[in-house]
Amino acid sequence: MRILGISAFHHDAAAALVVDGVPIAAMQEERYTRRPFDSSFPKWSVRACLRAGGLRAADLDQVVFYEKPLRKFERCLATQLQSFPRSSGVFYKSMYLWLGDRLWMKNRIADELEVDTDRIVFTEHHEALAANAFFTSPFEEAAVLIAGGVGEWATTSLARCSGSDVEILAEVRFPHSLGLFASAVTQYLGFEPGRDEELVLSLAARGQPRFAGAFAELVQATEDQGFTVDQSRFRFAFDSERLFGQGLEELLGPARSPRADPTALPDAHAADVAHGLRAVLEARMTALALELARRAPSENLCLTGDLARLRRLNAAIFASGAFRRLHVPPAPAEAGAALGAALLVAARSGGGRPRAHPACALGEAVVPASDEGGRVLASEAEAVPLLLERIEAGGVVGLARGRMELGHHSRGGRVLLGDARAEATCRRVRRIRLSEDFAPLSLVVPAERAAELFELPPGTASALATGMLAVRAKDRARAALSFALDPDGTACVLCVSAEEAPVLHALLTAFGQRTGLPVLLCETLDQRGLPMVRTEADALDLLRRMELDAVLVNDRFHARVAPEKKTGEPQLALAGVSR
Amino acid sequence: MQNRISALGTGFKTAGELVRALWGGPFWWLVPAVALLLPAALIFVFLQAVPLVAPFVYTVF
Numbered sequence: 001m002r003i004l005g006i007s008a009f010h011h012d013a014a015a016a017l018v019v020d021g022v023p024i025a026a027m028q029e030e031r032y033t034r035r036p037f038d039s040s041f042p043k044w045s046v047r048a049c050l051r052a053g054g055l056r057a058a059d060l061d062q063v064v065f066y067e068k069p070l071r072k073f074e075r076c077l078a079t080q081l082q083s084f085p086r087s088s089g090v091f092y093k094s095m096y097l098w099l100g101d102r103l104w105m106k107n108r109i110a111d112e113l114e115v116d117t118d119r120i121v122f123t124e125h126h127e128a129l130a131a132n133a134f135f136t137s138p139f140e141e142a143a144v145l146i147a148g149g150v151g152e153w154a155t156t157s158l159a160r161c162s163g164s165d166v167e168i169l170a171e172v173r174f175p176h177s178l179g180l181f182a183s184a185v186t187q188y189l190g191f192e193p194g195r196d197e198e199l200v201l202s203l204a205a206r207g208q209p210r211f212a213g214a215f216a217e218l219v220q221a222t223e224d225q226g227f228t229v230d231q232s233r234f235r236f237a238f239d240s241e242r243l244f245g246q247g248l249e250e251l252l253g254p255a256r257s258p259r260a261d262p263t264a265l266p267d268a269h270a271a272d273v274a275h276g277l278r279a280v281l282e283a284r285m286t287a288l289a290l291e292l293a294r295r296a297p298s299e300n301l302c303l304t305g306d307l308a309r310l311r312r313l314n315a316a317i318f319a320s321g322a323f324r325r326l327h328v329p330p331a332p333a334e335a336g337a338a339l340g341a342a343l344l345v346a347a348r349s350g351g352g353r354p355r356a357h358p359a360c361a362l363g364e365a366v367v368p369a370s371d372e373g374g375r376v377l378a379s380e381a382e383a384v385p386l387l388l389e390r391i392e393a394g395g396v397v398g399l400a401r402g403r404m405e406l407g408h409h410s411r412g413g414r415v416l417l418g419d420a421r422a423e424a425t426c427r428r429v430r431r432i433r434l435s436e437d438f439a440p441l442s443l444v445v446p447a448e449r450a451a452e453l454f455e456l457p458p459g460t461a462s463a464l465a466t467g468m469l470a471v472r473a474k475d476r477a478r479a480a481l482s483f484a485l486d487p488d489g490t491a492c493v494l495c496v497s498a499e500e501a502p503v504l505h506a507l508l509t510a511f512g513q514r515t516g517l518p519v520l521l522c523e524t525l526d527q528r529g530l531p532m533v534r535t536e537a538d539a540l541d542l543l544r545r546m547e548l549d550a551v552l553v554n555d556r557f558h559a560r561v562a563p564e565k566k567t568g569e570p571q572l573a574l575a576g577v578s579r
Numbered sequence: 580m581q582n583r584i585s586a587l588g589t590g591f592k593t594a595g596e597l598v599r600a601l602w603g604g605p606f607w608w609l610v611p612a613v614a615l616l617l618p619a620a621l622i623f624v625f626l627q628a629v630p631l632v633a634p635f636v637y638t639v640f
Contacts, residue, residue, distance in 0.1 A: 117589050
């Protein structure tokens with residue numbers, strides 16, 4: 001059975017192809033359009049998926065959309081009318097969008113793909129998210145906690161998954177949403193909602209619990225371990241542009257202007273607000289995890305939804321001790337939901353439990369540049385000394401190999417690497433990615449040596465392999481990696497194996513032999529405001545414009561060399577390595 | 580013409596599903612509002628399917 005899953009019109013539009021229960025391809029639209037978080041209909045991704053499967057749209061048995069538009073319209077109309085007259089400014093725009101386009105999703109999909117409408121089906125948003133988490137996990141049964149912005153009505157759900165079954169047990173409904181609450185506070189702090197929440201949680205490590213009382217007032221627990229969000233201080237129930245209201249500023253003080261100074265550390269007030277946000281998220285999510293353990297007794301926990309992108313929060317939830325093993329899919333939000341929806345329909349079609357590889361590297365291979373340059377390496381082993389030499393000299397190198405991964409954090413296929421011990425390298429990596437000076441950095445270690453350097457909670461191997469967990473550094477690593485770690489000594493760590501990422505693993509091993517510390521900075525090969533690189537040309541563009549020293553694209557090594565000075569201005573050019 | 584009729588048919592089907600779902604649930608009170616909004620929306624769907632008129636749909640509305 002050939003099933004195409006589609007997610008679109010929120011953020012991170014994507015498409016995924018599943019044939020006979022086996023994921024063949026999964027692509028994110030932003031990689032093709034080069035618009036970060038692109039939410040438009042994923043026509044490029046659909047084409048790429050069909051190409052990967054050797055299919056035409058007419059060959060598809062089913063096309064599944066990741067949510068139910070009619071229920072979502074019901075929610076939008078009801079909340080806009082209930083919020084009137086506060087919603088009057090956005091009602092017209094919203095209805096125009098819904099009545100002109102979104103409501104007729106079946107027509108839209110049929111037109112775009114030229115398939116019969118009777119082949120188009122819809123899943124519940126949270127069912128698709130739960131399926132994405134469970135079917136990419138190594139577990140045979142699991143409890144699943146889904147928490148994010150909002151789908152149709154549900155903002156947070158507790159689910160139980162077993163075999164090919166996905167069952168939603170309980171839900172918290174809109175407008176009470178921890179995901180939208182976190183986005184609103186992120187916007188209040190002058191950062192970009194939907195993208196910078198992890199930055200804000202990292203900032204929390206620098207704050208004090210000054211606003212604990214205020215945040216306890218904003219999010220209150222209910223008797224069934226759910227929660228309510230004080231709507232009088234927020235606008236997200238009816239306005240997707242400005243998420244917080246005057247009431248929040250009365251409670252916490254004036255909002256920080258957007259990215260007031262990207263290089264400056266936000267003041268103590270911002271750090272204290274971030275601390276309050278992190279504390280209340282951890283408290284509510286931990287309570288939900290304990291309630292989930294009561295309703296769906298299991299040793300295995302899967303976390304998914306927008307909030308599962310927050311790796312520090314994942315660590316706090318698992319620390320509740322209610323579960324023994326943890327899995328977090330690499331694309332826990334909308335992009336993964338396209339894959340989840342397709343896997344769910346496959347499971348419900350009677351084909352048994354579908355199983356996707358946890359890394360979700362189901363995209364295209366790196367598209368080679370037409371203008372070939374650089375040096376073709378005879379073997380993978382040849383790449384290691386070339387990369388190592390530049391890293392040891394304080395350089396930053398890029399690695400683009402294998403199939404593209406779903407999600408915004410690369411698991412080794414599209415990464416920037418540098419020496420995590422050096423302050424200058426940490427600063428360079430942040431400059432390359434145009435991120436704030438205090439932005440948290442991720443690290444990569446060989447899976448078999450991670451326990452030497454970090455305090456790894458037992459049962460987290462799966463979450464560490466997808467890089468979706470923050471862990472605390474041991475004393476030895478803490479002293480050496482102080483510039484890369486958060487002030488509380490934690491960092492998001494990706495554990496790689498020789499089978500999954502042979503070049504990266506060999507490079508880490510070689511670096512460990514030379515320095516005694518097999519760990520490198522590991523950020524996604526992208527630049528703020530642009531998606532992860534897709535083609536060799538994208539990688540070379542980064543090499544030309546940013547402070548990268550070299551990039552390995554498949555088996556082709558490109559290095560940056562300084563040409564002879566012709567004028568007073570230093571210039572840089574690309575060249576293959578000659579030695 | 581076949582496509583236009585087919586698009587309109589799917590549109591009517593979707594509208595019917597929406598009204599039935601609302602009427603049977605806690606948001607039955609939305610039905611009058613939807614009844615006012617849907618005819619305009621269906622005209623929109625139909626006009627979009629007519630190649631000559633489609634570019635002017637947004638001007639018309």
